[in-house]
Amino acid sequence: MTMSSLDNTVTDQEQQPLSTEARSGGRKRSITRRRLKVLAVQLGIVVVLLGSWELLVRGGVLDALLYGQPTRIVNQLYIWVTQGTDNGSLGQQITVTIEEALIGFFIGTALGIVFGVAMGRIQFLSEVIGPFLKVINAVPRIVLGSSFVVMFGLGLMSKVMLVIVLVFFGVFFNAFQGTREVDKNFIANAEILGASKWQVTRQVVIPSAFSWIIASLHVAFGFALIGAIVGEFLGSQEGLGNLIRQAQGNLNQNGIWAAMLIMAVVALIAEWLITRLENRLLRWRPPQHSAAAEA
Amino acid sequence: MTTVSESPTIGRDAAASMSPAIEMTAATKRFRTPDGSSYTALKNLDLRVERGEFCAIVGPTGCGKSTALTLAAGMERASGGAVRVFGKEVTGITPNAGFMFQTDAILPWQSVLENVAAGPRYRGVAKNTAYRDARDWIRRVGLAGFESNYPHQLSGGMRKRVALAQNLINEPELLLMDEPFSALDVQTRAKMSTELLGLWEQSKPAVVFVTHDLEEAIALADKVVVMTAGPAAGVKATFHIDLPRPRVVQEIRFDKKFNEIYQNIWEALREEVDIAYAQTTRSVAPDGKEAE
Ligand SMILES: Nc1ncnc2c1ncn2[C@@H]1O[C@H](COP(=O)(O)OP(=O)(O)OP(=O)(O)O)[C@@H](O)[C@H]1O
Ligand SMILES: [Mg+2]
Numbered sequence: 001m002t003m004s005s006l007d008n009t010v011t012d013q014e015q016q017p018l019s020t021e022a023r024s025g026g027r028k029r030s031i032t033r034r035r036l037k038v039l040a041v042q043l044g045i046v047v048v049l050l051g052s053w054e055l056l057v058r059g060g061v062l063d064a065l066l067y068g069q070p071t072r073i074v075n076q077l078y079i080w081v082t083q084g085t086d087n088g089s090l091g092q093q094i095t096v097t098i099e100e101a102l103i104g105f106f107i108g109t110a111l112g113i114v115f116g117v118a119m120g121r122i123q124f125l126s127e128v129i130g131p132f133l134k135v136i137n138a139v140p141r142i143v144l145g146s147s148f149v150v151m152f153g154l155g156l157m158s159k160v161m162l163v164i165v166l167v168f169f170g171v172f173f174n175a176f177q178g179t180r181e182v183d184k185n186f187i188a189n190a191e192i193l194g195a196s197k198w199q200v201t202r203q204v205v206i207p208s209a210f211s212w213i214i215a216s217l218h219v220a221f222g223f224a225l226i227g228a229i230v231g232e233f234l235g236s237q238e239g240l241g242n243l244i245r246q247a248q249g250n251l252n253q254n255g256i257w258a259a260m261l262i263m264a265v266v267a268l269i270a271e272w273l274i275t276r277l278e279n280r281l282l283r284w285r286p287p288q289h290s291a292a293a294e295a
Numbered sequence: 296m297t298t299v300s301e302s303p304t305i306g307r308d309a310a311a312s313m314s315p316a317i318e319m320t321a322a323t324k325r326f327r328t329p330d331g332s333s334y335t336a337l338k339n340l341d342l343r344v345e346r347g348e349f350c351a352i353v354g355p356t357g358c359g360k361s362t363a364l365t366l367a368a369g370m371e372r373a374s375g376g377a378v379r380v381f382g383k384e385v386t387g388i389t390p391n392a393g394f395m396f397q398t399d400a401i402l403p404w405q406s407v408l409e410n411v412a413a414g415p416r417y418r419g420v421a422k423n424t425a426y427r428d429a430r431d432w433i434r435r436v437g438l439a440g441f442e443s444n445y446p447h448q449l450s451g452g453m454r455k456r457v458a459l460a461q462n463l464i465n466e467p468e469l470l471l472m473d474e475p476f477s478a479l480d481v482q483t484r485a486k487m488s489t490e491l492l493g494l495w496e497q498s499k500p501a502v503v504f505v506t507h508d509l510e511e512a513i514a515l516a517d518k519v520v521v522m523t524a525g526p527a528a529g530v531k532a533t534f535h536i537d538l539p540r541p542r543v544v545q546e547i548r549f550d551k552k553f554n555e556i557y558q559n560i561w562e563a564l565r566e567e568v569d570i571a572y573a574q575t576t577r578s579v580a581p582d583g584k585e586a587e
Binding site: 183185186188189190191192193194195196199203204207208210282284285286 | 368370388389390392393394396398399400401402403404405413414417418445446447461462465
């Protein structure tokens with residue numbers, strides 16, 4: 001057997017079509033039509049819900065003071081945008097809250113990944129630290145918010161701490177589990193090829209655990225927003241949580257709804273960004289996993 | 296030329312100067328079972344593989360073929376006896392060895408190129424050099440043009456080629472293969488076997504090739520080792536295959552001598568397969584327990 005006869009010896013049966021564009025082109029139109037239909041129905045549901053809410057309030061069935069009113073919520077938003085809030089501009093409030101959530105989210109996620117992977121890889125560490133984490137996890141952590149306000153004051157710090165605590169555990173447990181689930185053959189193969197312990201962790205364990213970790217980020221960002229808002233609610237001078245608290249004090253139901261609406265938009269944008277990150281980092285996966293998100 | 300010789304050790308004088316690739320003497324492997332007792336998979340296994348020798352191992356399912364390979368690779372430690380690779384007692388992952396797993400072990404999140412270049416990269420070779428060598432090996436295993444594909448974009452046979460290139464790029468002196476082609480269809484398997492022989496003849500590492508396919512074993516190997524049924528499995532017999540090389544796996548089956556050899560080895564193998572089959576169909580648990 002000579003070397004040249006080994007070249008390009010992939011048999012026909014082993015060749016696979018690398019692009020499925022030809023097929024998906026034909027299906028594209030019907031998919032678009034389906035999506036339009038879904039969108040139309042969804043829009044209809046929203047219109048009906050908001051419309052009946054508005055009508056019920058106007059007709060006097062629901063008390064505007066207790067339940068709020070869609071048009072007045074819009075009006076409240078308009079006032080905030082044009083005249084600012086009692087704490088300063090609306091943009092400022094949103095920025096403060098997002099800043100707290102993001103800083104806490106990144107630190108909490110980083111800590112969660114480091115601890116999760118380390119404890120998944122090092123048996124001794126998980127035996128020592130495991131029980132402590134179980135105890136802390138059993139505490140209703142949101143209560144720590146009050147404690148942090150006392151400890152760190154009304155500023156950024158107390159919110160960031162609360163966010164870290166809320167974000168950490170979700171990410172940690174997923175990173176730990178993901179590390180434990182790594183295919184043993186992948187690790188053995190890398191070791192035989194010459195990988196050190198650290199190289200196995202970097203090249204095999206972390207990428208493998210990533211699908212678990214990323215899955216936890218969706219929930220973790222929701223927790224980050226909750227942490228920031230609740231933190232502000234418990235004690236602060238600005239931020240969306242502070243606006244909500246003021247609105248509650250003034251029995252301004254429309255203000256509460258308006259702040260909630262802003263948060264929802266922020267959460268949706270974050271969700272979209274995380275999904276994009278997911279598709280980027282996990283693009284090695286077979287298409288059926290990511291196609292839904294891309295479509 | 297003699298067709299078949301049946302002896303446990305050969306070539307003492309020839310290999311005296313150099314230690315053999317693998318030398319297991321009375322190697323024993325016990326596993327702890329989930330219920331706390333222990334199970335003896337291998338007992339007093341004697342196996343010797345010379346440098347540059349192509350050794351095939353056949354035996355009934357569950358007898359301990361994979362276990363024997365993991366002992367040589369250093370993935371598991373022997374519970375008793377000695378396991379030496381190139382004269383050195385195995386205490387950790389065996390250096391300069393390659394291992395091809397039965398199931399895919401290439402990383403799905405790395406491209407073909409990254410997977411093949413992994414070994415040199417782990418060993419500190421510069422990226423450019425590693426990638427250049429990797430491209431060369433990808434070409435040699437017939438995957439040119441697929442460098443940037445991910446494993447899920449390849450067929451089963453192509454993934455095996457990646458695994459083969461990934462191991463050969465490290466220029467192992469010992470290549471351990473655990474039913475590497477068993478997941479492939481018959482034609483692809485024969486083709487890959489022939490290619491494996493071609494690549495093997497270029498650098499002549501010692502190869503231990505575990506398979507359930509006796510034809511494949513004879514077509515490839517210098518020596519076929521038949522193992523006894525487990526528990527406490529050992530070597531039943533060793534057969535030397537002196538069919539001329541180079542061999543073409545697809546055609547060697549029609550050779551008259553091939554059939555004689557086949558008959559001989561099948562006699563030995565069938566008894567063990569029958570024993571193993573009787574055990575599994577009777578009751579698995581009580582027989583499997585450590586009794587000695
Ligand atoms: N980690 C383990 N713990 C407990 N028992 C094990 C372990 N690994 C293998 N065994 C047992 O050792 C015996 C030999 O296993 P091994 O995988 O080596 O068999 P094999 O000859 O490779 O089988 P096959 O041909 O089906 O691959 C089996 O009975 C198996 O149940
Ligand atoms: Mg096996």
